[in-house]
Amino acid sequence: MSTIEHEIQQQHFSSHKQKAILNIIFTANWLRSQQLQLFKSYGISPEQFNVLRILRGQKGKAIGVNGIQERMLDKNSNASRLVDKLIEKQFVERKSCANDRRQVEVFITNKGLSLLAELDEQIMAADDKYIQLDAAESELLNTLLDKLRT
Amino acid sequence: MSTIEHEIQQQHFSSHKQKAILNIIFTANWLRSQQLQLFKSYGISPEQFNVLRILRGQKGKAIGVNGIQERMLDKNSNASRLVDKLIEKQFVERKSCANDRRQVEVFITNKGLSLLAELDEQIMAADDKYIQLDAAESELLNTLLDKLRT
DNA sequence: CAAATATATATGTATATACATTTATTGTGC
């Protein structure tokens, strides 16, 4: 019994669409909670982890704070400060850009890559375990979410 | 083109499931962003709005801070402080409980009900407009999300 | 009944988001 009705103790919704909105928000919070413990044990937040993955995805190619922001899951986040936190922990480096001195170029360090290699694997293993969807259902879910935002 | 691939500029995902996780989190943030402007014009946050709706749902029946927390979309939120903010704005009242003096009973005021009546209608109208799912698709989405968390 | 335990709520602190503003630099029109 993990219906949204049960989870938020609400029996009536004005429409399936309104219910879906609450369900998406609730499920996103639930997902975050599931992952938090693991993140915490590595001294990093889900948002910082997201930034690290973006940087790894660059494969050494230069990216600025703006580029990170555009690729983030939350477009209203504040990449500048997240990068600060990651620099403190030596997971990323900041280099000033020669061509355009307004820009900075952000790179993931070897220490950052090591962390990701380990944490990423554990997060994915955990996800696979507690997310009760098969590939076809996941694909359908992606289709619906993409359509929702069209 | 509002596929998640495009939105976060990432072409490769390790599985449909992993992609779905990012899609849910991204979509929840997107939904929040869509609603924020409207909330802001009424001097309230989405989380405070959620608390007000919970209180309205009580139809005058007493509920404590704990009960609010259990019904919230984010179980890790902090109902106590959200109630504080709502009291400042006179949208809710706090009464000490006679039977159990540890508890407080929280009620929505007429001012709070008026706000909800107006804002709720506008939020739902806006949602209907920018959420591109029909009732059947919404129902399917709810089924998938409920299953995911099983 | 007193001491220990449990419960309801509040509070302290670190992190993150929302949004306006600031600072530094670059590009453009005249």
Add this chain to the structure above:
DNA sequence: GCACAATAAATGTATATACATATATATTTG
């Protein structure tokens, strides 16, 4: 070239979450 707008990033401040701890009251147990 210079004033002015545009851009990249950083910063200030309010709100919210995550989690540990504190405070008050209630319940249980010896």
